[in-house]
Amino acid sequence: MVSITIEDIKAAKNRIHKFVNKTPILFSNKLSEWFGHDIFFKAECFQKIGAFKSRGACNTLAWLIENNERPELVVSNSSGNHAQAVAYATSQFGVPATIYMPESVSRVKAQATKSYGAKTIFCKNRAIVDKETELASQEEGTYWIPPFNHPQVIAGQGTAAFESLNELHDIDAIFAPCGGGGLLSGSLIATRALSPKSVIIGAEPKEANDAAISLRKNSIHTLSATPDTIADGARTLSVGDITFEYLKQLDDFYEIEEDDIIYWTQWLSHLLKVRVEPTSAIPMSAVKKWLSKQKTKKRVLVIISGGNVDKATMNKIWSKDYLSEIPSLISQTK
């Protein structure tokens, strides 16, 4: 088993601090009052490229360069935040990048990736995207930065929890969403080292519950088709062999209904006045369920993964009005 330690996260923090933001921690007086517990939010929507992904991509590239393995070309396959993260990281280190994307990717996301100077290649579907990336990565001097299943990507993502736990003390529980498991793995390593009394809890959409199934079966389960969840950051078909070993060590794991994800996307943006993507809102329903079981006042940290939302997703988020249903620990829904 690959072992990633707090020393790897500290090294990542030192490597990337010039290239990424130390994001703020937000607090909603109202939500904390309504719940009777203190809830803090690490706002990765204010991270470079609008999501935590730039941490892992910058760390991996900086680590390669530190080890005299500067690639001639970086390739990656993504239509989402990881594509932008790799494009951003390579632009900072002056390394050329080629990103393979499905033709269906939104114009705004493709533009954002291009705006960092990366070359974008559009393929008919995701299967071809993945195949082309793998082929390209076999060329001499080419390095494929994967979205989650890589020790340096995980160490980079762990710097978000690392920063938070250096700033906030006596946190009882940390929550983060699960896509491929990179953010949760890094957060788990940071939490066990810096705040061993805290529990760390993951959450994913019920519609994309490959990690939950994998944890129940104790072996990696792969979904047969792209899941139909509004949380585009959690549409991964399976976790990785490295991240799975860390996900097994989580204190709890929740599967969240789509309505609950949308409810909390509306409420987090309303209460915190930030742009949150649906993936960021996944853990809130778990926070609520976990807090409902607590007998004493708790201090909770939620990692808001990102704030990139396209027009079609905005329309889905705001097709219903949940802002008239105030969050409460007593009601059974949401």
Next chain:
Amino acid sequence: MVSITIEDIKAAKNRIHKFVNKTPILFSNKLSEWFGHDIFFKAECFQKIGAFKSRGACNTLAWLIENNERPELVVSNSSGNHAQAVAYATSQFGVPATIYMPESVSRVKAQATKSYGAKTIFCKNRAIVDKETELASQEEGTYWIPPFNHPQVIAGQGTAAFESLNELHDIDAIFAPCGGGGLLSGSLIATRALSPKSVIIGAEPKEANDAAISLRKNSIHTLSATPDTIADGARTLSVGDITFEYLKQLDDFYEIEEDDIIYWTQWLSHLLKVRVEPTSAIPMSAVKKWLSKQKTKKRVLVIISGGNVDKATMNKIWSKDYLSEIPSLISQTK
């Protein structure tokens, strides 16, 4: 003519600093790169109640108490941010408040006002709201905090520009939206005192151009009906006699098309990752037009007035997709 000075704004800042936030100044690398100028944003969406209005309401109430004129009851008439601001301010000072609102007010706004402990009274229409408020204000011990036409409200709103100009140096131009003119009046007083070389420019929706007409006619023009603009903070029927004297001193004033307001609401929320209400986006089209005429690189400050957006407004904002049209000084639209 009522004279409000920088000393009034300094006194306001000292009075209210325990009750309101010193909001952050945001910057978008991308927008500044695309425009070739530096654009800073004072993010009043992170202000108490989600808008600059809490500054003026807190200052007026604190000033009354300082002058041994603590009211037994505060009344106000609003369906928007000013209602919440008065409710918030009175909750901080332990003064009861009654807010008159039209029945058509959105549930989320009424709830927000109630959540600060204010009594809410719903009237059939806006005319009855205004009449009831005036009647109530004639009672002994009752004080009516108006939304803009009051020296202490103006001095309070001026603390946003005051804070910004103490933090940022060499600002060439300051932009703010115009509703009743309170924010612009306060910003003008702060700017003339702290940064006399800066120009200060206002903007309002073309659909609600009472201030622009008033400035052209050199007398206050009152709209005959509530204007049909998405920018709910700029739906005032007329400016006040105090604010009009300050609006006349602005260096320029722009009337903005609805499409441009929506375009910039989308782009500001996308670039800054904050929740902006349409009123906040009004000045951006003016910024663009003004910058297009400049021959050297400029440093511009835009006051983002607030971040309170209900579901119906979110639907209007996101009915078109403007994120595929990247902002540029060269294109003629937006």
